[in-house]
Amino acid sequence: MKPALFIGKLIFAAWLLYCPAWLLAADFQSATEKYKAGDVAGALQEFTVLAEAGSVEAQRVLGNFYVRSLGGVPRDYSAALKWFQLAADKGDAPSQASLGFLYRNGFGVPRDYLQAFKWYRLAALQGEVSAQSQLGRLYRYGLGTEADVSEAVRWYRLAAEQGDISAQRGLGNLYQKGQGEVMRNYSQAMHWYRMAAEQNDVASQIEVGRLYREGLGVMRDYDEALKWFHLAAARGDPDAQREIGQMYLEGFGVERSDTEAMYWYRLAAEQGFAPAQINVADLYWQDYGGQEGREKALLWLLLAASIDASLEENDDWLALYSKVRAVLSEEQIKLAEQAAKRCEQSGYHECDG
Secondary structure, X not given: OOHHHHHHHHHHHHHHHHOOHHHHHXXXXXXXXXXXXXXXXXXXXXXXXXXXXXXXXXXXHHHHHHHHOHHHOOOOHHHHHHHHHHHHHOOOHHHHHHHHHHXXXXXXXXXXXXXXXXXXXXXXXXXXXXXXXXXXXXXXXXXXXXXXXXXXXXXXXXXXXXXXXXXXXXXXXXXXXXXXXXXXXXXXXXXXHHHHXXXXXXXXXXXXXXXXXXXXXXXXXXXXXXXXXXXXXXXXXXXXXXXXXXXXXHOOOOOOOHHHXXXXXXXXXXXXXXXXXXXXHHHHHOOOOHHHHHHHHHHHHHHHHHHOHHHHHOXXXXXXXXXHHHOOOHHHHHHHHHHHHHHHHOOOOOOOO
């Protein structure tokens, strides 16, 4: 090695070791400003220097760059793991939670629930809300630890009371279904689902709608049910769109209308949502569209089965499928099969031709 290069490396190493904290903070601000200004390469370079100098914040930021592909940086879970590990080993709770995420999902490492549990717990004990929520989930399902519903509720609640949507939804689901020593409690389910729903969590909005529709944990209120279904449907959720279709089909809180039911079913069905595709088929079978509707019923049944192969073992699907085929000629069946293929290949844009 050339003397000048060797001396340069020694100087750089000494700078990393003895660089004042205030100077690192200033450089961190500089890197942050570069990122905000759109200079991603410059920011990444500065954060890397800081991270190698031992800045926990920079190590965490680099981990996030690589795990989230921030600024268009290529996603690299192995690099993310490296930087999160360095910060986590120094006790950084957000990085510990991020390690839990990587191990839970098998990103950059083989899936390992024991490691996920370890890192989530370390972060949760420091008050990291997202880790508390995930720890509740691991306890509930016995992933990386013995299943313990009481511990699940404890950790879920800690996070839920701090506004964590996932924990609120998890508690709602736990009380809705009941598990172990946690008895089914629809009032509690409604409370927690509603907390998440009011933070625009689509899945919780749908569950709130269902509880209002069925009168579980609350007085039955079809208007409220429709309100929550519409909030979720407005964001394109096919499950919510299907629920609105059901409301119109049954005349719950609205004037009964097969036309409106079909409209909402089709919105969901055209997103590849198999349950709604079966609803569309059933409505066509019930004389919606006349004789031509029978062919369309078969078309939508075939589409649903192409998405969910298990439907071919489902008694309800088989019963409707058998009834539809029985009234169609071989030529009509062939045309329906061709139409189903064309519809699927067009991304559901050519389903009526």
